[in-house]
């Protein structure tokens with residue numbers, strides 16, 4: 140089986156690539172990535188020499204290139220993770236999100252439709268987000284039946300790409316599965332998202348900018364558990380089904396930040412160690428969704444998935460990873476990897 144994984148050098152993508160390459164030596168895994176600011180081959184150093192792994196430097200925005208790759212490699216299945224994913228960036232530059240998340244997805248769907256004349260044993264698996272459902276009040280959970288109600292340019296672009304995947308399924312028969320996940324955390328996440336940003340800032344004794352009153356709620360999912368869920372949905376999920384993947388793990392931002400500070404202070408054991416004093420309340424994010432919380436009961440009951448680590452365990456592993464990989468952190472924040480890849484892939 141030839142599997143195309145898009146965005147495989149990114150945060151969630153690299154965990155999915157690693158899991159598939161190691162667990163399924165009989166599959167050919169093709170990692171397609173544009174190596175933008177958040178994609179990094181360093182994330183996959185441990186699997187790059189494996190016989191069943193191939194890296195393809197390409198951008199899903201380039202329809203001709205995507206068409207050519209489908210023609211050359213004859214992929215059987217696609218796991219589509221490539222996306223612009225940061226809400227704040229989508230507020231300052233919505234067009235980039237339309238281009239990559241909507242048009243890029245369309246380019247992949249068009250190639251799948253063209254080259255999969257026979258849809259037998261084919262699959263287009265789209266990885267999406269719980270943000271498509273909008274925001275919740277103090278109670279209730281997003282289920283697969285919740286209506287779409289996106290609030291940010293990012294979530295609007297992901298909602299649109301979900302709709303296109305379903306539309307290609309209905310209109311042209313492209314076999315698809317969609318999963319919508321909650322907030323991921325873990326090793327290799329670009330330090331713009333809350334947890335790695337705050338770890339990095341604590342290490343460097345920089346302010347911890349809490350948006351608004353900090354009483355926004357997110358459901359946190361360890362990235363390796365997400366990769367396991369994707370593996371299950373890919374192999375055992377039903378065509379045309381959606382699976383919500385969450386951590387059963389809701390935290391208000393400010394409580395999470397206090398916990399993070401506590402663990403970091405213990406680990407860093409600095410004399411002036413009271414990281415909580417770095418907490419600074421700043422202007423709120425426009426259109427900030429109050430609460431995301433996911434009902435992951437369907438994937439739990441139908442496919443037997445549940446998180447394997449508690450939040451405290453996952454957070455501890457995450458913090459340890461960042462503390463042991465300070466060079467990685469330095470290289471991603473300085474843009475050193477990107478500069479290197481630009482040179483390497485000049486032609």
Ligand SMILES: Cc1cn([C@H]2C[C@H](O)[C@@H](COP(=O)(O)OP(=O)(O)O[C@H]3O[C@H](C)C(=O)[C@H](O)[C@H]3O)O2)c(=O)[nH]c1=O
Nearest residue numbers: 224225226268269320321322331332333348349350355
């Ligand atoms: C970066 C930052 C964030 N925040 C707040 C904003 C949110 O309430 C929470 C998490 O923010 P973050 O930007 O890390 O993630 P979300 O906006 O919830 O979205 C994330 O989870 C979903 C599922 C995806 O699909 C997105 O791709 C992913 O980025 O912390 C702050 O208070 N300060 C900060 O500096």
